[in-house]
Each structure stands twice: as structure tokens, then as C-alpha cells.
Amino acid sequence: MLRIDRGTYDAIVAHARRDHPDEACGVVAGPEDSDRPERFVPMLNAARSPTFYEFDSGDLLRLYREMDDRDEVPVVVYHSHTATEAYPSRTDVSYASEPFAHYVLVSTREHGAQTGLVDDEVEFRSFRIVDGQVTEEDVELVASESQP
Amino acid sequence: MAIEVRIPTILRTHTGGNKTVSGSGDTLGALVDDIDGQHPGIKGRLVTDEGKLHRFVNVYVNDEDVRFTGSLDTAVKDGDSVTILPAVAGG
Numbered sequence: 465m466l467r468i469d470r471g472t473y474d475a476i477v478a479h480a481r482r483d484h485p486d487e488a489c490g491v492v493a494g495p496e497d498s499d500r501p502e503r504f505v506p507m508l509n510a511a512r513s514p515t516f517y518e519f520d521s522g523d524l525l526r527l528y529r530e531m532d533d534r535d536e537v538p539v540v541v542y543h544s545h546t547a548t549e550a551y552p553s554r555t556d557v558s559y560a561s562e563p564f565a566h567y568v569l570v571s572t573r574e575h576g577a578q579t580g581l582v583d584d585e586v587e588f589r590s591f592r593i594v595d596g597q598v599t600e601e602d603v604e605l606v607a608s609e610s611q612p
Numbered sequence: 613m614a615i616e617v618r619i620p621t622i623l624r625t626h627t628g629g630n631k632t633v634s635g636s637g638d639t640l641g642a643l644v645d646d647i648d649g650q651h652p653g654i655k656g657r658l659v660t661d662e663g664k665l666h667r668f669v670n671v672y673v674n675d676e677d678v679r680f681t682g683s684l685d686t687a688v689k690d691g692d693s694v695t696i697l698p699a700v701a702g703g
Contacts (some may be wrong), residue, residue, distance in 0.1 A: 518701035521670045521677045561622045561698030
């Protein structure tokens, strides 16, 4: 089960739409052992491709240093698919390197770069990928603590 | 001689859960061999059969990506710090 607040959900979807037709990618960091995705960190897709994403290696180091300094881990690792379903590809599975992360896939194949989220469903699904096994999980949207 | 190597979560099965290990060597390749001697199996996760660093493993010596410093031939010395981070990538 992925519990994520509405603001973070919207931010991920907005990022996917903004970068369409390239894949968007990033993490949501949270306190180690909390399983709470709290800090949204969109990343540059160094591949800038509609079918591939990769964090730039310098960005990756800075991100992990920063999370280390803050006692955080990547609770969510997200990316978008721009022409296929929101399901991990074989490439996604082979490169999944964070065994405790929730892998979020957003598909912009239907809605592309449309803005406006009211009544506008996108495919947003979450998975665990451990030792090459994909397990889908429910996504529960929770109210942000900062919002009423 | 001690060089600290930071180990990512996914490789900690080889290091008994340790986030950092210590090793020695004059080059990154020698260091990897040394670490593999202490923690068998870790080299296979980092280096291909052709003896090159895996494309989707990032290694940094003192914060420099070793792709730019000679890869496994990168010189290392006592007091250096090495960080291993699998690429975050997919399709």
C-alpha cells in the first residue's frame, strides 16, 4: 500500500504532463523507516527520451548525499510512460535498485500534456519491485497535514 | 591503508547489512577485488565479465564519477572515499 498526500500526487502528475512526450522521473524522499513519502524531488531525465529515463550521475550523487544528511531514503521512485501503460517494463524491472521503494508509474499516453486535473484521470499506479518480482499495490491518497 | 566505500542498499546483502566497508588498493579495480575478497560476490554486481564497470552502476571517488577519471583504472589512495550508487533508470 502506498499512502501519499494529494499535493504530492498532483505534483508527480503535473511533472509527467510537463515533460511529455519525454519520460519524467524523480523521487519522493521520506524519513528512513517511516514509509512516508514527504519531500517531492523532481529530477532531470538525462536521457531526455520518450522511452527511457536516467538520473544524471552528478544529480544522483547530490540527491543521495542530501537524503543521507536528512536521514531520508527514497520512499517513492516515480517515472512516466508516454505511450504505454503505467506498468513496469522489463527495463524498469531490471534496473530497479531500491528494494524498499514504491515504484510509481504515471502514464501520459491518453492525456499527454493537458493541464488541469479536475475530472481528469491519469493512470497512476504503484508497485514494489524486489528481486525481479513486480507486485502491484493500492494507492491511498491522504489529506496533507498542511491542508485542512 | 584504508579507503571507505559506501555501499548502496541493494548490495548490502553482500556486506552483512553494513552501509560502509573498508578496503585497500592503488586503483579502483584493485580496491574492488580487495572488497570482494572480504565480501564475496560484490564484484560480480559491479564489474562485467569483460572487466568493465557495469553501465548502470555509478561509482564516485571523492565525488567524481569515475567514468571521467579512468573507470576501474582510477587511482585511489588512503583516505579517499568511494561511493557506489546504482543508476536510477528505466524505460
